[in-house]
Amino acid sequence: MTRDIQLFDSKSKMKRLLTPRVPGVIDLYVCGMTVYDRCHLGHARVMVVFDMIVRVLRAIGYTVNYVRNITDIDDKIIKKAHESNRLWTEVVDQYIDAMHEDERALGVVPPNHEPRATEHIQSMIQMIQSLMDQGHAYVAEDGDVYFNVRSFDRYGELANQNLETLYHQARKSLSSAKHHALDFILWKQAKPGEPSWPSPWGEGRPGWHIECSAMSKALLGPSIDLHGGGIDLKFPHHENEIAQSECSAQCAFVNHWLHVGHVLIDDEKMSKSLGNFVTLDELFSLYHPEVIRYLLLSSHYRSPVHYTKELLIASQRSLSRLYGALKQVSATQIDQQACKPFYDALLDDFNVPQALSVCFKWAGEIFSASSRQVIDTGVVAANLKHCLGLLGLCQMDPASFLQDEHHLSIDVEVIHRAIADRNEARLNHDWATADAIRADLLAQGVVLEDVAGETIWRKA
Numbered sequence: 183m184t185r186d187i188q189l190f191d192s193k194s195k196m197k198r199l200l201t202p203r204v205p206g207v208i209d210l211y212v213c214g215m216t217v218y219d220r221c222h223l224g225h226a227r228v229m230v231v232f233d234m235i236v237r238v239l240r241a242i243g244y245t246v247n248y249v250r251n252i253t254d255i256d257d258k259i260i261k262k263a264h265e266s267n268r269l270w271t272e273v274v275d276q277y278i279d280a281m282h283e284d285e286r287a288l289g290v291v292p293p294n295h296e297p298r299a300t301e302h303i304q305s306m307i308q309m310i311q312s313l314m315d316q317g318h319a320y321v322a323e324d325g326d327v328y329f330n331v332r333s334f335d336r337y338g339e340l341a342n343q344n345l346e347t348l349y350h351q352a353r354k355s356l357s358s359a360k361h362h363a364l365d366f367i368l369w370k371q372a373k374p375g376e377p378s379w380p381s382p383w384g385e386g387r388p389g390w391h392i393e394c395s396a397m398s399k400a401l402l403g404p405s406i407d408l409h410g411g412g413i414d415l416k417f418p419h420h421e422n423e424i425a426q427s428e429c430s431a432q433c434a435f436v437n438h439w440l441h442v443g444h445v446l447i448d449d450e451k452m453s454k455s456l457g458n459f460v461t462l463d464e465l466f467s468l469y470h471p472e473v474i475r476y477l478l479l480s481s482h483y484r485s486p487v488h489y490t491k492e493l494l495i496a497s498q499r500s501l502s503r504l505y506g507a508l509k510q511v512s513a514t515q516i517d518q519q520a521c522k523p524f525y526d527a528l529l530d531d532f533n534v535p536q537a538l539s540v541c542f543k544w545a546g547e548i549f550s551a552s553s554r555q556v557i558d559t560g561v562v563a564a565n566l567k568h569c570l571g572l573l574g575l576c577q578m579d580p581a582s583f584l585q586d587e588h589h590l591s592i593d594v595e596v597i598h599r600a601i602a603d604r605n606e607a608r609l610n611h612d613w614a615t616a617d618a619i620r621a622d623l624l625a626q627g628v629v630l631e632d633v634a635g636e637t638i639w640r641k642a
C-alpha cells in the first residue's frame with residue numbers, strides 16, 4: 183500500500199500528485215557527476231537530496247528504480263589527464279573512488295544503477311541514428327553531428343521561453359558549423375590523441391546531452407516518472423534531453439521534473455568553474471559528515487542554501503540537540519499515529535524544514551520530561567529516531583556522535599585565503615611572511631604541506 187505524495191513539477195510549475203505509470207513503482211533518473219575533481223558542497227546537495235527523496239518514497243511503500251549516471255568522458259577529463267600526464271581512465275577511476283568515499287561518509291545509499299557514459303556508446307549512436315533518420319539531426323560541415331532545434335515544436339517548454347527569446351540569448355555562441363545558435367552537439371569528431379569510438383559519422387565521442395537520454399532509455403525505458411538534477415541543468419541540458427528523447431521515441435519523456443536549488447557562497451553559485459567551492463574532504467576534516475548532511479537537508483530542496491560558517495555551526499548545534507535528546511532516554515515502541523505530522527510534511531513536496539520542526543518539538547518534550555523526571559518518553563524517542571532515520575539522520579550511537587563534536591575554529595575560506603597569501607609571499611621571496619602564515623595556521627590546528635607544486639592542508 184503506497185501513500186499519495188504531492189510534488190512540485192518544475193515544467194508545469196505546480197504541485198501535482200505523483201502518479202507512477204506502473205502503480206507502486208517509480209523510475210527516477212538523476213544527472214550525476216562529471217568525474218574530473220573532488221566533489222564540492224554543490225554536488226553533495228544533489229546526492230543528499232535525492233538520497234532523502236528515495237528513502238522517503240521507499241518508506242511510503244514505493245519501489246524506486248534509481249539511476250544516477252557518471253559522465254566519464256568529457257573535455258575537462260581529457261584536459262586533467264593531459265595536465266597530470268596520466269591516462270584519462272586513471273583520472274576517471276580516481277575521482278569515482280573519491281566520490282564513492284564522500285557518499286559513504288554522507289550516508290548516501292548507492293543508486294540501483296550507476297551507468298558510466300562510456301558503457302552506453304552504442305545506445306547513444308542508435309539514438310543519434312534515429313534522430314538522423316527522422317530529420318531531427320544533421321552532419322555539419324566540420325563533420326560534427328548536431329540536433330536541429332527548429333525540428334522540435336516544443337523546444338523551450340521546460341525553460342518556459344520561446345525559441346526566438348532563447349535564440350537572442352544564445353546568438354553569441356553561434357559557431358560557424360552549426361545552422362542555428364541553439365543547435366547542440368550529438369556526436370563530436372575526435373581530435374588526434376583523444377579517446378574515440380567508431381560511429382557512422384567517423385571516429386568520435388558523444389555530446390554530453392545525448393548521454394542522459396540514451397542511458398535513461400536503456401535502463402528505464404523511453405518514459406520515466408521522475409527526472410532530477412541541479413537547477414543549473416534545467417536549461418539547456420534538460421531541455422535538450424527532452425528534445426532528443428521525445429523526437430527519437432515519439433512519446434512523453436518525463437512525468438515530473440525535480441530541480442534542486444544551488445549552494446551559494448556570497449550570493450554566487452558554488453561551482454568548480456567559478457573557483458568558489460569547498461570540497462567535501464575539506465569539510466569532513468572540520469565537521470562530522472552528518473553535520474554536512476544536516477546542513478544540506480535543513481533548507482527546502484528547491485530553495486538555495488547560503489553557505490556560511492554560521493550555518494555550519496548552527497547545523498552542528500541542531501544535530502547535537504537531536505542526538506542529545508536521544509541520549510536522554512531509551513527508545514521503546516513507535517506510535518505511527520503520532521508520527522503523522524512528520525509524514526504529512528514530507529508528503530507535501532518533501533518539506534524537510536517542517537518535518538524537522540516536528541522533531542525539535544519531540545526533542546523539547548524529552549528534555550523537559552527528563553528534567554522533571556515525570557513521564558516516560560521512550561515512545562517519543564522511538565518516534566524521533568524512526569522519523570530522523572527517514573532523513574538518514576541520527577542513527578549513530580548518540581554518545582559517539584556527541585564525543586566527536588570537536589572541530590576547528592577556523593573557516594575553510596580563511597585557510598584558502600591564507601594559502602593564496604603565502605603563495606604570493608613565496609613568489610616575492612618574502613620567506614618571513616610565508617613562514618609566519620604557516621605558523622599562524624598551525625597554531626589554529628592546520629598543517630600545510632607543499633606537494634608537487636601545490637599546497638594542501640590537513641587537520642593537525
Ligand SMILES: [Zn+2]
Nearest residue numbers: 213214394419
Ligand atoms: Zn543529464
